[in-house]
Amino acid sequence: MIERHLLKLRARDSLSAEEERAIRSAIGEVRDHQAGRTIIRANVELSESTLLLDGLLSRYKDLRNGQRQVTELHVPGDFADLHSFTLKRLDHDIMTLTPCRVATMSHENLKRITEEHPHLTRVYWFGTNLDAAIHREWEVSLGRRTAIARMANLFSELHVRLGIVGLTEGNSYRLDLTQLELSECLGLTSVHVNRVLRDLREQGAVEFRSGRVMIHDLPLLHRIAEFDPGYLYLEQRSR
Amino acid sequence: MIERHLLKLRARDSLSAEEERAIRSAIGEVRDHQAGRTIIRANVELSESTLLLDGLLSRYKDLRNGQRQVTELHVPGDFADLHSFTLKRLDHDIMTLTPCRVATMSHENLKRITEEHPHLTRVYWFGTNLDAAIHREWEVSLGRRTAIARMANLFSELHVRLGIVGLTEGNSYRLDLTQLELSECLGLTSVHVNRVLRDLREQGAVEFRSGRVMIHDLPLLHRIAEFDPGYLYLEQRSR
DNA sequence: CGTAACTTTGAAATAGCTCAAAAATTGTGG
DNA sequence: CCACAATTTTTGAGCTATTTCAAAGTTACG
Missing domain, CATH: 2.60.120.10 (Jelly Rolls)
Incomplete structure (x- = not known):
């Protein structure tokens, strides 16, 4: 189920069996969404993060004149909003671009990880930093290419x-x-x-x-x- | 010395006296740089992060044709590259735009923080997520405004x-x-x-x-x- | 006080936009 | 499996925000 997530993590760092177990046991509910649904709204307080198992997700912001800018696309294995764990709410919406299957990980469980698994915490911190790196590359594209x-x-x-x-x-x-x-x-x-x-x-x-x-x-x-x-x-x- | 850094952190979360002490004792050397110097180069392995005490820093990427895109500006109190702790190297350069005073925090000390101070770890994780939020807003500007x-x-x-x-x-x-x-x-x-x-x-x-x-x-x-x-x-x- | 760096202005060029409509594709109910 | 409506793609023609190129002012400072 979270095989793609593990593939993504292990492409950058090693994970112990213990850590893999910690991840598996932190996963909650699995949900399916239709295409074209905004599944997370900006500024709503969140108590869980959403892991994409299957499908495509978009982080986007709309301007008043109706224009939209997507800030990142998410592929299976990505957390769509791991950053909501520390931010508590998002500054952007997240929508499904195709039918999607997602799994949740409660912030409570993430908190437990930060208390019990320092290395895994750094792996997840890395994950949000990777999103930021993607944002930067998109800034370069949007600004100069x-x-x-x-x-x-x-x-x-x-x-x-x-x-x-x-x-x-x-x-x-x-x-x-x-x-x-x-x-x-x-x-x-x-x-x-x-x-x-x-x-x-x-x-x-x-x-x-x-x-x-x-x-x-x-x-x-x-x-x-x-x-x-x-x-x-x-x-x-x-x- | 790190007063501005504490102001920035405390604008978003509370810090215990204990945590403040942990930060202070994690700070290393203080350095001054002239304006217009690239102080961190992309793809160089890093073993410390740089906290900006005074001055202005720019994260940027250059294209082959000589064009440059700045991806974020840093003001006093910001870490310029807290993300290097988990990324190990950066995908962009960082330069001084004015004369700057910076302090270092070794990745060793940051690692100790992740092991001993889970809440402070989340505060710093938040810090890098805030940088990502700024990147997203710049993406919107660059793409649509x-x-x-x-x-x-x-x-x-x-x-x-x-x-x-x-x-x-x-x-x-x-x-x-x-x-x-x-x-x-x-x-x-x-x-x-x-x-x-x-x-x-x-x-x-x-x-x-x-x-x-x-x-x-x-x-x-x-x-x-x-x-x-x-x-x-x-x-x-x-x- | 001279020189380099920066700012300002003008004029022409262009990448990408807008508006509009036609063609193709996809999805759906019967 | 067909018919048709909706969505998406494609094309054309004119337009505009921003760029390019060039030169003249201005400011900073060694």
């Missing part, structure tokens, strides 16, 4: 993150987003996303159709993106 | 953050940045920053001259920015 490089970056990032949890088939993966949703990640309009996708397709780098990303030339994609996976911290830390 | 709203947001954010640590004089504060440096925060060119600053000045909202921000109409500034300080988590959490 061209539309095509932003798109290429997003596809590259998801290729790595989904690969870690076994959700890629070689250079291809499911990504059930509309072009409008992509545009909300990239700070673009959906019309422009459409043109950028055509451009990437015609260059022979990637194809995005019917909810699937097919990378035809990974080095080219990385070149267009100026992609450096360093910010995903794939190396093993030694406790 | 107009140039003038971005500028107004940055001035509003710094007004709050500097206020917490006693570095504002009413609606005015020191901000020793060039227009080029501002543009690197906002994903704009320095030419456009210049025009936006004129616009804000002519509207009677803010004036930025000779390293000082003078807010003439705070409600107007907030209105232009669509500023909501919720993401700065100013309320007290109850342990």
Whole structure:
């Protein structure tokens, strides 16, 4: 059930059997949500964090004029809101982009982990710091990269993150987003996303159709993106 | 010495005398740096975190074409790289924008804190989550806001953050940045920053001259920015 | 007091946006 | 499995916020 979560954690640090047991016993209820539901609202006091088991989640903020900016996408194995443990409430909403299965971990149980498992605490702290690193890379994309490089970056990032949890088939993966949703990640309009996708397709780098990303030339994609996976911290830390 | 750091922490959570003592005894060496120096380089293994006592620091990433994106500014009382404790290395550089005084806290001492002070650990974990919240708000600015709203947001954010640590004089504060440096925060060119600053000045909202921000109409500034300080988590959490 | 760094302004260029409509795809009830 | 409504994708044409390039002022300071 939490296999993908363990895969994600073990891609960066070792976990003892004891720690794995602690995680398993901290997990609570499992829930299913339909696509397109806001499952966590900003500014609501929270008493549990949500672990994504299956599906795609989006952290986003809406502006008054109706524009939306997605600040991070979550793939299976990610905590959607581990940060709510220390923040108590969120500054953004979280919604399902596809049908999702999630598990909860109460803040009470997380507190127990901080009291009994210092190393596991650091592993989870690392997890939220990884989210921040992803935010930073997105800031760079949004602030400085061209539309095509932003798109290429997003596809590259998801290729790595989904690969870690076994959700890629070689250079291809499911990504059930509309072009409008992509545009909300990239700070673009959906019309422009459409043109950028055509451009990437015609260059022979990637194809995005019917909810699937097919990378035809990974080095080219990385070149267009100026992609450096360093910010995903794939190396093993030694406790 | 670490008074501003304590002010920042206590704006969000209570600290026991014991915890304050633990922080004080974890602090190491104090160092001074000239303006314009990169004091922490991406991808270098780190064994200590850096607490900013005085001055302004910038987290930034450079692109191959020479463009730069700043991902966060740090004010006195902030840890510049508390995240290096769990990340071990950074995905970005950190430089001084003004002359700075910093103190170090070794990762060894931080590790001891995670083992002996679970609540203080959560307070520090909160600190890195606050940085992530700031990143998210910048993503929204960079992705969706107009140039003038971005500028107004940055001035509003710094007004709050500097206020917490006693570095504002009413609606005015020191901000020793060039227009080029501002543009690197906002994903704009320095030419456009210049025009936006004129616009804000002519509207009677803010004036930025000779390293000082003078807010003439705070409600107007907030209105232009669509500023909501919720993401700065100013309320007290109850342990 | 000279020089480097920074700010300001102008004019032309452009990446990405807006508006609008057509084409394709997907989902649904019968 | 079909028909059709809704959603999504695609394309076109004109527009605008911001950039680029260039040069002139201004400020800081060694």
